[in-house]
Amino acid sequence: MLLPIAQSPPSTTHLDHASSAQSFATESSPSPAHDVQIASIGAETTVLRSRAWERLKFEVEYSRRQGTTANAYLIQSDRTALIDPPGASFTSIFLQAIQPYLEETPLDYIVVSHVNPNRMVTLAALLEQQPEAVIICSRPAAQAIEAAFPNGVANGKQVRIQPILPPLFNLDLGRGHCLQLLTIPTPRWPDGLCTYDPLSQTLFSDKLFGVHICDESLFDEQWRSLEADRRYYFDCLHATQTKQVEAALDHIDRLTLKCLAPGHGSLVRYSLSRLKDDYRLWCHQQRQQTLKVALLYASAYGNTATLASAIAQGLIHSDVAVELINCESVEQAELTRIVESSDGFIIGSPTLAGHAPVQIQTALGTVLSSAVKTKLAGVFGSYGWSGEAIDMLEQKLRDHNYRLGFETLRVRFSPQPETLQACAEAGIQFAQQLRKQKKKQVPRQAITEVQAGRTEQAVGRIVGSISVLTTRQGDHHSGLLVTWVSQATFSPPGIMMAIASNDAAQYLGQPDTPFVLNLLKEGRSLRRHFQPSSQSVSQSTSDFSQVEHRVADNGCLILDGALSYLECTVQGHIDCGDHHIVYAVVDAGDVLAAEGITAIQHRKSGSQY
DSSP states (O other), X not given: OOOOOOOOOOSOSOOOOTTOOXXXXXXXXXXXXXXXXXXXXXTTEEEEEEEESSOOSOOGGGTTOOOEEEEEEXXXXXXXXXXXXXXXXXXXXXXXXXXXXXXXXXXXXXXXXXXXXXXXXXXXXXXXXXXXXXXXXXXXXXXXXXHHSGGGEXXXXXXXXXXXXXXXXXXXXXXXXXXXXXXXXXXXXXXOEEEEETTTTEEEEEXXXXXOOOOSOSBOTTGGGGHHHHHHHHHHHTGGGHHHHHHHHHHHTXXXXXXXXXXXXXXXXXXXXXXXXXXXXXXXXXXXXXXXXXXEEOOSSSHHXXXXXXXXXXXXXXXXXXXXXXXTTOOHHHHHHHHHHOSXXXXXXXXXXXXXXXXXXXXXXXXXXXXXXXXXXXXXXXESSOOHHHHHHHHHHHHTTOEESSOOEEEESSOOHHHHHHHHHHHHHHHHHHHHHHHHTSOOOOOOTTTSOHHHHHHHTOOEEOEEEEEEETTEEEEEEEOOEEEEETTTTEEEEEEESSHHHHHHTSTTOEEEEEEOBXXXXXXXXXXXXXXXXXXXXXXXXXXXXXXXXXXXXXXXXXXXXXXXXXEEEEEETTEEEEEEEXXXXXXXOTTOOBOEEOOSOTTOO
16 A cells, blocks of 8 residues: 655745745634645736645545645636635635635635535635625536525525536636636536636646645646656546546647646646646556456445545555446446446445435446346445445345455444545455456466467357266266356256267266256366366266265255255257257256356367367
């Protein structure tokens, strides 16, 4: 795991330097390690950087303990707009810092790039001082803000909200400041918004292009020293949503830019092209990972989303690509595509009134119908009292024979630092289990494509369950390794097998012949006892001394180390070429190892086993 790096706050709270910026702090500041750095960055444009010199909170992206900044931007033209007020940790000191700027020109607009509970605290306090200000935000953000203010009223005043319609909205402040607001939704921030000022050629990019470092540098003159932290920030916030990030980059590339003004860290002026190129490179590298996990979640109060981010960090740290899916906003067809193309999936849910949200229940149905049973799965969630949704998810996946890559994570109320660490470790464990599983599924045959014709290669891609078929003739028990088995009928339940033409096939060709089909699980511990060295894999053996077994009701042997078994009776057969096709009905059966994965025979040629 990445280790935190400590950094101490400066010894002074007021600093003057070459950028003409100043720091603002008062005795009423919430912490001596908090201040606000104020500077002019363009025509009628001011940045107010609320700074925390120590780690602000325990979220994953702050784990390096280098502090952070929450950047707000004030544009004062014919009309005045504030872009992105900071979170609750800075409410008091920020309002004191901005108050002199609003004495003669009160706010006309407050642009909110995304909504979270922390920002709502500052927004409510700001509306108390600036009741006539109109909130400009995306439609999902408008819904969240409306829900936060009962009856649309804050402190006795009507809350005025102007939701914008995607993909573009113009907000004219006068004197050339005709702001272009771009909706940029992502799974983590479905209400995402960026704002472009064509006069200053500045993009106020919110979560894009930021970094969690608190220092005195207003701009990125020393950008090379930021490279590692920029990549860490990208991995924490954006590596799980590269598709949406690339779509945002396509929009941004159409803009003429002199400055990127992110929500955190230094403003980007000196490495503007380099940072955009880096974002594209990092997105490409995520797509090129050999393993991919779909991480599905819904979050009522943000706790489940925080857990999802922590798990994702463990996966990303293990070089696994992660596609974060907010089930509240994804289309079913897109969810199906993502799950089908992934190597494993993890699903998380809050518990609301004793149930999982409807979006999670719908997503679970999609997963169960589209994800093959060999995919590795995981479950996590948060709850206030009982956590039934988490138990339901786990039980449903177990009932459908999915194997879990880590112990189900159940978190009550808000996650603590040790909880997030456990989530990250669970992500690492999931990645390790995923690699082991994929390694087992690699074809083991040594035959090359040159040795097999194209038709045989195509036929060889047919896979089948590996099983041991046991029969009994008098007191003599025989075992036969078979790989060509499939279900043939539902009512009655029946199976079809291909058996090489030999004595065993002749015996199984007799109607009413009983046998037991022992379906094996991944691993060679059991099958090696029935694997012939140089003969056909359909050769039978009668040596059961090395394997634990018991007698089924039909007199044949059940192998205790199998994944499951079926007691069957032959109904008929067809003699075809060098094999016999045997059809049998299933009389009884049971699952012996609920956690196992069915062993599958992979071949490269259809001309041999």
